[in-house]
Amino acid sequence: MRLEGKVAVVTGGAQGIGRAISETFAKEGAKVIAVDMQEATFDTEMIKGYKLNITDRDAIAKFVEETVASYGHIDILVNNAGITRDALINKMTEDMWDMVINVNLKGVFNMAQAIGPHMMEIGKGSIINIASVVGEFGNVGQSNYAATKAGVIGMAKTWAKEFARKGAAVRCNSVAPGYVNTDMMKTVPDKVLDPIRQKTMLGRLGEPQEIANAVLFLASDESSFVTGHNLSVNGGLRL
Structure with a gap:
């Protein structure tokens, strides 16, 4: 198993892509803490749900302290939690802007700032930020959302330099999914999704497992010489 003996933290791990990542990691031998704003239950003892607001820095500090005390180390951090509050710029309120920035960008910063130095201390680790095709190409x-997802790509590239200082093998990468068949996407009418499929070279939406597989690669030792990279997993979509 590719992650045997590893301890992984996955934010937004209760549903959608985050849940697929958590379950994939567990199948590969990792002990997973699935962080989310809602209570989460799983069919395996390898995954523990933990209710946490990633904008609450005090709560994060407590979480990291408890996790290290319980497991001894944190080897993998997947920054997956995110929200949307969409509107054209002339209709976007300050609250809509601030809410998305606080969760999608500052929340990612908070988690990495709390866990990255621990990885430096133990001399190894892998941080993966979940970005988006929207962060690469923008979207009306x-x-x-585009600002935050472009930002997490930039932060991963920066952390790849910062956390590898002093000889630590801490790798930082990002994964930019295209449109994926999550429960949220199942409520979107075909008249909206069909143009997206037509713009995608593979002619379909992605599946959560396909994103999880890419994240698994970056979390595992199979990618031991990959850092500072953004991996696009979008079926060839160009917005």
């Missing part, structure tokens, strides 16, 4: 009505 998503100024706030």
